Every structure is written in structure tokens, then in C-alpha cells.
Amino acid sequence: RIGLARAVYKHNSTHMYILDDPLSAVDMHVAQHLMEECLGSEHGLLRHTTRVLITHQLQYIDRADLLIVVRGGEIAACKPPAQYSEDELKA
Numbered sequence: 001r002i003g004l005a006r007a008v009y010k011h012n013s014t015h016m017y018i019l020d021d022p023l024s025a026v027d028m029h030v031a032q033h034l035m036e037e038c039l040g041s042e043h044g045l046l047r048h049t050t051r052v053l054i055t056h057q058l059q060y061i062d063r064a065d066l067l068i069v070v071r072g073g074e075i076a077a078c079k080p081p082a083q084y085s086e087d088e089l090k091a
Contacts, residue, residue, distance in 0.1 A: 008038055008045055016050040023057055035060055058089060 040063040
């Protein structure tokens, strides 16, 4: 969480963020708050930046422009979230 806070503190001078599962260390309520107020909404603090979010939390994929699935260190698929079937996301 401190790393995320430090990164967000620079939001006026940074145009791209690579975030490695920042939601894994917080409970569901805090994760929802971070997505709404910071990472993944049109009103969030980082709304004018490019964000690469690495996560296993599929409940937020509808907020992504592009979803890249990585399996075994290789890109298995890359397309908008709406174009994935449930089977593709479970495998």
C-alpha cells in the first residue's frame, strides 16, 4: 500500500503506472475504494494516466480497455474484456 501511495503522490508528473497486484494486500472494501477513487474509474485520481494493472481479481476486468492473459510466462490472449468467454478467463 505504501508503494501505491508513493506512486499516486506523483500523479501530476507521471503518465504511466505499472501496478503489480496492489489490491492483493487489502480487503474487499478497501480494494473497491482504491478502484473507485484512484485506479479504475472516470473520477479516480489516475484517470488521465495509462495504468497497467497486474491482478488476479477478475471482478474489475470490466473497467479495463484491454485484457492480456498470461500463462506460463507467455501471452495467451490480448483483447477487450467483453470479447473473452468465461472459459477463456477460467483456464
